[in-house]
């Protein structure tokens with residue numbers, strides 16, 4: 635394990651994020667731990683408010699105050715990055731960790747020509763001349779599928795379509811060849827017809843460069859197609875994490891089992907699946923014990939009393955007292 639950890643591009647250990655509010659302290663992330671290996675794509679799924687974006691923002695050093703990392707560690711390679719100054723963090727963002735958010739306009743300066751934004755970012759992070767930076771910017775525009783990049787170089791963000799803007803954001807995120815990209819719902823705001831293309835582009839560029847990615851999405855179909863491993867979040871915790879194939883074909887946590895019901899198109903999940911009634915608890919109304927227990931068909935007294943830790947189970951990790959006791963989902967239903 636020590637070995638795997640030391641090779642990881644990103645190591646998050648026991649991450650706890652608190653948000654002080656007038657009505658009390660909210661525990662937004664609780665004991666979140668995971669690693670991302672070089673070149674690996676780790677997907678994060680879970681319903682709205684589970685803590686997916688906060689996890690990405692904590693890694694990027696972009697938590698909105700008063701939200702803060704209260705304990706735990708975030709390491710990029712060997713280097714601890716959760717206690718760096720704003721200035722040091724700004725340097726790491728862009729150079730070592732790229733970011734792609736849902737809304738491309740969040741990442742683009744509306745007053746700057748597209749080409750200048752790329753050149754500026756390239757020159758901030760790489761020791762190249764103006765002319766080299768221009769050539770790199772044009773090459774990047776080409777690589778992300780912008781037609782006639784020379785002609786588009788002087789255009790402003792509003793002159794691009796949503797999809798083209800997100801391609802530019804991807805170019806910006808990757809221009810300094812970072813080790814990790816945090817992509818939070820990178821295609822959700824785009825026209826459905828181009829979502830797959832843009833995702834495919836992001837994945838291809840990461841694969842080509844060996845860049846790791848943390849990919850947040852609501853869409854299990856996207857995870858199935860894009861990620862190597864998947865982390866399922868519920869109420870600020872990871873409840874299951876493992877290889878995409880394993881988790882999709884044979885989800886263990888009752889919450890993951892329920893989520894899989896949301897992707898009827900995958901033949902691996904055609905077995906009978908429990909519907910999840912109810913809603914995820916608010917941060918200030920987390921039930922005692924396992925946060926999922928009020929919605930769980932299998933909950934026992936132990937589940938209502940103690941919160942399970944994320945522990946190894948077969949090839950993955952699961953936070954469920956009943957991980958070994960639950961019926962295995964009938965994999966025989968597969969036709970392959």
Ligand SMILES: Nc1ncnc2c1ncn2[C@@H]1O[C@H](COP(=O)(O)OP(=O)(O)OP(=O)(O)O)[C@@H](O)[C@H]1O
Nearest residue numbers: 653662681682683684685686687688689698701917
């Ligand atoms: N500044 C804040 N003040 C209070 N609560 C916050 C703040 N920021 C986030 N939260 C809460 O933290 C929880 C996790 O939020 P987060 O944005 O990470 O969810 P998410 O999993 O990304 O959801 P979605 O799928 O809707 O994007 C939510 O309950 C949210 O309301």
Ligand SMILES: [Mg+2]
Nearest residue numbers: 686687688818
């Ligand atoms: Mg989010």
